[in-house]
Amino acid sequence: MRVTTSMLASNFLTNINRNASRMEKTMQQLSSGQVMSRPSDDPSSLSKLMTLKRSLNQAEQYGRNIDSAEGWLNVTDTAYGQINDILHRVAELATAGASGTFNESDRAGMAGEIDQLMKEILQIANTSYDGKYIFATNNITQKPFNDDYYLAEFSVEDDIREVEIAPNVTMEIQNNGENLFINSGIFEKLQQLSTDIKDGYLDEVSNALDDVNGLRDFFLNQRVAVGVKSLRLETARARYEEEIINLSTMISKVGDTDIAEAMTNYKIQETVYQAALSSGAKIMQISLLDYLR
């Protein structure tokens, strides 16, 4: 094969360019910390990376949604717990009031205590969380029950609060206050009980005891329902937390530069580049001219 000067020069240039562009690529991966800087760098990995990032983003959002739903449910749970405690005390008072061993002033005291407990229930019914009333029926930012133990009237439709906890899976976190405190008749029943105790209608009082126990069951069921929801959220949260860790690891695996690998590549490329430069510089200088007198 005949080797000509221009062949030497153009081959040298082509190879130097190729080496330099490989080094540039590695350098970019090292300096940015990312394997890919453009879609064409590795389209199939990019596709994987985009899917992973989207899943991570969703998992994080659902995690935040679950946080706020849990906050809401915790407040609800506490409220039901308090109501149950109060009803327990009411039952004690009713049992005592039905026994007929107390005189009139004792009974008046009992009736007074029940009135106080009713006020407490009203307060609980007006519990707010983060500026929102958890037992509101419609307008969530307005106090739902007025001091006469009635539902405050708002000219709007039902206010429904739902939180998405998984793709297309929502959980209702709002409690229907009308159902809980008006339709259940809790205030009316306690009012009646208080009057009966004060007036000494012992038979009515012992009948009312069943009502109070019924109310206790009713609110206990509500609390159990909230507990079930909390459990669901907790399971979901545990799943998302694990998913977030897994996804982050995978994103890093797919998208981040493996520094050790990249540095090794860089060293190899550098050696090749230097070899090409120095051999080129030496060989291209030599010709027969150097040896002719």
Place this chain on the structure above:
Amino acid sequence: MLTTGIPYTLPFLHLGTGAGQLGSGVEIEKVVRSRDQFLDQQIRSETNNLGLLTGQSEVLQRVETAFLEPSEHGISNLLDEFWNGWQELSKNPEDLSMRTNLVEKAVTLTQGINQIYGHLEYVYEGIDQRVQEIEKEIANLVDSIDYLDKQIIRIKTSGQEPNDLMDRRDLMLEELAKYTDFTMSGNENGGIDLTIKPAQGERKGELGGLLVAKEDLGNYLSKVNDLANQLINSINDISVNGNNIQFFQPIEDEAIAAKQIRVSNEVISDPSKLTTGVGDNQDGQYALAVAQLRHEKTMDNGEATFEESWQNLVVGVGSKTKEALRRQENQEVLMSHLKNRRDEISGVSIDEELVNMVKFQYAFQASSKMITTLDEMLDTIINRMGR
């Protein structure tokens, strides 16, 4: 281009022609270009292919950078943020800061879409401009080749070899092959007949590459428009049920939806007007419905969600660019092999020339020695004999 011919026939002194014992030196009869016509033709045709791939990959590289993926400024990330904005709003619909947050994210998203569309459109217009430039360049080259060809014919008919002009003509033909494909045949008086392929139909060279890339880019533009249209329609369909305030400004021309998409002025100027619930209610039900659009397969004839569709588009652009770059690289390797082959035949090797030089110098020295020896012999005969 500097090429050496094989200019000298070796002067063997014992082959003297004509009368006398001495050689009569050397006459240059003809300088022949040492070229391989077949190789030249092959190089031209591969230059065609290289031009095609170069034109295509240059456009595609500009297209893929417009997408800004993978980065936090890419549409996929902006869409993520946008849906999250609706989620947060659905949880806290009475919180004005959540509305402002959502509106900001929506504005970032629409501006991102506008920007990408603008970049792509700019590249698209750039292609047309480049095509015009190339067409002008082709016309210039053809003119120059025609002029050279006429000169070559004139000189050839006078019996001489216009080697330098023919070299220049070959160079221009190769330049022309970068831009477009053509057919060429030599005629009997040393000229060439050249036909450039018509503008219609499949073409090679950079011109061909640009036209292929333009078609691809047209598809990408319409995909971006699809995304914008679908976003506007599905979200407005939901929000219009509330209090008649549309979230996105309605579009006048669906063909350039991605250019025009923006959050409606009413919403921007007063985010509290943004509807989030049923009727007068602001319970976040509608915000949730919008947030859930994320999971709906509304794009690509019900095949993909917004984000999946966008991912397919970006990955598609990436694969196409990668493929074009890879093929371009292969073609460059092929070209460099061919050019090496040509250099092997037509190139100058300094060592070879120097060896020849030394060889001829020795021949010259030998001749001189011959003359000196003869001179001495004659001197002996004429001046010293008979003393």
